Amino acid sequence: MTTPGLTNDQLAALAKYDTPTVCNVIELWDVRPRNTGYMNHSIKASFPKMPPMVGYALTSQFRSMAPPRGGDVYASLDQQVARFDELPGPPVVVFQDLDEPTTSATFGEVMCTTYQAFGAKGLITSGTGRDLDQVEALGFPVFTNGETCSHGYCHILDINVPISVGGIIVYPGDLLHGDLNGVSTIPPEIASEIPDACKELMAAEDIVLDYCKAGNVTPSGLAEARKECAAVIAKLTQRLRGES
Numbered sequence: 001m002t003t004p005g006l007t008n009d010q011l012a013a014l015a016k017y018d019t020p021t022v023c024n025v026i027e028l029w030d031v032r033p034r035n036t037g038y039m040n041h042s043i044k045a046s047f048p049k050m051p052p053m054v055g056y057a058l059t060s061q062f063r064s065m066a067p068p069r070g071g072d073v074y075a076s077l078d079q080q081v082a083r084f085d086e087l088p089g090p091p092v093v094v095f096q097d098l099d100e101p102t103t104s105a106t107f108g109e110v111m112c113t114t115y116q117a118f119g120a121k122g123l124i125t126s127g128t129g130r131d132l133d134q135v136e137a138l139g140f141p142v143f144t145n146g147e148t149c150s151h152g153y154c155h156i157l158d159i160n161v162p163i164s165v166g167g168i169i170v171y172p173g174d175l176l177h178g179d180l181n182g183v184s185t186i187p188p189e190i191a192s193e194i195p196d197a198c199k200e201l202m203a204a205e206d207i208v209l210d211y212c213k214a215g216n217v218t219p220s221g222l223a224e225a226r227k228e229c230a231a232v233i234a235k236l237t238q239r240l241r242g243e244s
Contacts, residue, residue: 005056005088006175006191013195014186015054017202019179022186025197028237031187038184039143039166043124046132046142048180053141055092055121057174058084061157062095062127064104068155076156077111081118083159091120092176095156096163097127102145104152105130112140124176124183126165143183190240197240204232 006014014022027034060080084091093115095106107123109131115123122141128148129135135142160172166183170176175186186194211217211225237243 010192010195011054011089014177014191015052017052017195017198019052019177019181019184021198021202022177022194023184025194025201026184026187026190028197028201028233028240029187029190030241031190037168037187039124039168039182041182042145043126043143043166043183044145045178045180045182046129046144046147047136050139050141050179052177052179053092053122053143054175054177055090056087057094057170057172057176058087058091058120058159059094059096059161059163059170059172060159061161061163062097062106062125062154063099063157064097064106064127064152064154065099067153076159077114080156080159081114084118084120086160087173089175091115091118092178093120093123094163094165094170094176095123095125095127096165097125097145098157099127102127102148104128104150104154105148106144106154107131107135107142108151109134109138112138112142116140122178124165124178141178143178193240197236200236201233204229204236207232 023038097106106125106127107129112123112135116138124143126145128146129142129144130147130149162169162171175188175191177184177186207229208225
């Protein structure tokens with residue numbers, strides 16, 4: 001969490017692009033294997049029509065199968081929001097549900113309203129959620145493994161520790177980008193350059209898309225459009241990697 005955060009303008013620029021495009025651009029730098037850094041299909045957007053969510057992970061562990069040793073079901077909520085300031089930018093609250101199988105909902109209207117009031121940009125849980133009509137009305141994006149009607153004995157354990165969600169380890173302060181396609185982490189060392197690279201990559205892909213939409217397509221014409229697109233992407237990749 002010591003890495004300086006992006007500016008509000010840089011975060012807003014990231015939010016203009018869908019998560020698959022962001023993932024495609026991350027691949028151009030070759031800073032991590034292509035099959036790592038993003039959550040698997042177990043984590044789904046509850047509100048697919050909402051725009052992309054961008055923010056920094058405030059991580060927590062969660063249980064609801066048995067009562068906590070002390071306090072009520074919302075006893076740690078104030079501790080969570082008090083630690084938002086530890087992050088380099090706006091929070092995304094991320095939960096690992098430790099119960100297997102999931103017993104009850106990680107969140108509802110009260111929790112999401114509270115997080116949003118303190119500046120959070122969304123919530124992710126390996127468990128489930130509830131009060132979805134009310135949370136959607138808040139305009140608060142959430143990503144879950146399903147829905148459950150009750151909160152059981154919900155309580156929050158450790159805060160800002162590494163957790164496992166959607167097949168990856170999420171660390172406190174990780175920069176996250178999510179939409180209806182899923183959720184990805186963004187390597188901090190390239191984060192500020194991603195929006196401009198997204199714009200250039202999309203322009204390259206438009207070479208093929210525009211050809212296909214123009215009509216009168218032929219295999220040879222498609223091959224030429226794909227060759228031109230690949231050449232543009234190759235030049236972009238060289239520049240991003242600092243290669244001559």
